[in-house]
Amino acid sequence: MKYVIIGGVAAGMSAAMEIVRTDKKADITVLERGADYSYGQCGLPYVINGLVTSTESVIARSVETFRNKYGIDARIHTEVTDIDASSQTVRYRDQKSEQEITYDRLLIATGADPVRPEWDGINLAGIHCLKTIPNTEAIMADLSEEVKQVTIVGGGYIGLEMAEVFTSLGKKVRLIQRGDQLASIFDNEMAKLIEEEALKHNVEVTLAEEVIGFSGSQRVQKVITDKAQYNADLVLISAGVKPNTEFIVNSNIQCNEAGAIRVNAYMQSSVANIYAAGDCATDYHMIKQLEDYIPLGTTANKQGRIAGANMAGNPITFKGIVGTSILKFFDITLARTGLTEAEATKLQIPYQTISRKSTDHAGYYPDANPLHIKLLYHRKTNLLLGGQVISKKGADKRIDVLATALYNRMTVQELQDLDLSYAPPYNSVWDPIQQISRRT
Incomplete structure (x- = not known):
């Protein structure tokens, strides 16, 4: 059986290892657009302030381990451009050329990308997102002594974590949130406790303002909202994530309104022999009793394992989520x-x-x-x-x-x-x- 997996981080490699355990004759190829496999994205903020010693510390298994120990054809710098379900072919480009590969079973585990709105000045130096190891290293390289004022756009989980990180590094931090509270996944009275903690640690909290652009000469100098302008030496955009599924727009794979691939309890998509798992796929919410999209590392690893088992012929189901986070x-x-x-x-x-x-x-x-x-x-x-x-x-x-x-x-x-x-x-x-x- 020839297995192709698109994406080599949480869901993808959880699936790959389950296939290895289940199908002793498996032929597994993983196509990863980056250079790093199987790493804990949730640990990246703590690399930036030194609580975790390096980006290497968050890597569970290296590319070489997957290749040499488990016999997986683990490729890097390989970006998928299209899927042809009729011929069961995946088209991709690497650093040398454009190629294609056929599959018997395909898993899409491409995760999610940070939302980076098309604001004026968005491409100025000093404006960052945080999702990958290269993102992390870019922020660390940019945190010179000249960076005094950091502005974080978005008061969700990453925004809050990074407010603490930048504060611990001696930076003055401003959080801008377009809603009327931080952490919208909490109720308002609980969010007030979060805001109190931010203010206690001298984080400036700006609520009910929407960023519309940035200004500066080559490097960002100001963040412009619909109400004011703020000085900034470095900006972190934490405005949420979107499923990385743009490459399947020409396929018949069904997605929800957010672009996440719809899957059943066996992690099967709407197209035969194509599965999806992790931050690019939907979840079943047990309390809502509805399809949902809550991208978390815990869910990605569970869905990946279940997808791998089903692809390899061991039918098990994903029971769903209840929306737990910390x-x-x-x-x-x-x-x-x-x-x-x-x-x-x-x-x-x-x-x-x-x-x-x-x-x-x-x-x-x-x-x-x-x-x-x-x-x-x-x-x-x-x-x-x-x-x-x-x-x-x-x-x-x-x-x-x-x-x-x-x-x-x-x-x-x-x-x-x-x-x-x-x-x-x-x-x-x-x-x-x-x-x-x-x-x-």
């Missing part, structure tokens, strides 16, 4: 799962909310930290719909409990029955999520 932001942790109020409202789901400020461990034990928790549940059935937790410590434990409860379709009252760990240095005798559930 982020360190200065001294606090931001965590969420399930639905926000905005999502529940959009879906016309009748819901109730309840919020509580507790502590991450027993209040009488030294150094207890505030823990802010919010739950959403169905007004009629009491099924848990979502949760958000912000705290200095303990948010990770609680959000994973809530994610597990969502996966198992528990009611908010059933949280009280969970046998959760307790000792004063770690918890109260009633965990905060059980404390809050008793008030519903």
Whole structure:
């Protein structure tokens, strides 16, 4: 069986290794447009401020390992330009020429690219995005002592992480967000806690302003919004991502409105023998009970493994996501799962909310930290719909409990029955999520 995989990072190489384990006679070719394979993109911000020693540290397996140890034809600097499903052919160009390769089973695992709007002055030096190892190295090379003021466009996860990174490097940081709150995947009252943390660390937060361009002589000097102009020595654009699927526009592969490839539970696309996984593919959201698009590394690795198993003849299914994510932001942790109020409202789901400020461990034990928790549940059935937790410590434990409860379709009252760990240095005798559930 001849397998071709487009994309050599999370989903692509998870699939490749599953094929290696399942089909001992597999002929596997991977086409990667960059030079790096199988690396942790989520670790790249921490390379920039030195918490992670180098970009090599985030690479799980090198190109040479895939070639020499696993017998995979792992190619680099190879960009796919077209797919012909009728002849099962992939056309691509490398550094030498344009070529084509045939397949029996094809996986599209091309990930997502940063959104880089066509703003005036967008190509000035000093304007960056962060998604790849080359992006990371370009930012590091550009962070000279002359760079004093950094402006970040976008207050999502990457924007928040990089605000902390640049601040730790002694830069003055401004965050510009076109919406009226940071971190739109949180509800407004939780987002206010995030803004307070930013201001506490001298990050200037500019809300409800939309960037329209940049100015400068060769290098960026100002960021121009619809309301003002701001000095900037370096700009990071963190305006979201889009699926890297432009090369399939001439195929019959179905995509959603965001450009993500529609897949079923076996990671099959709408075209025979073509699969998709990772940040270029859709997810099934178990709470929404709808197709969704939430590009995360955890999902990419799971989908890649499942795609590889199915391609190699071992049918297993992707059960879906509940929308769980977590982020360190200065001294606090931001965590969420399930639905926000905005999502529940959009879906016309009748819901109730309840919020509580507790502590991450027993209040009488030294150094207890505030823990802010919010739950959403169905007004009629009491099924848990979502949760958000912000705290200095303990948010990770609680959000994973809530994610597990969502996966198992528990009611908010059933949280009280969970046998959760307790000792004063770690918890109260009633965990905060059980404390809050008793008030519903």
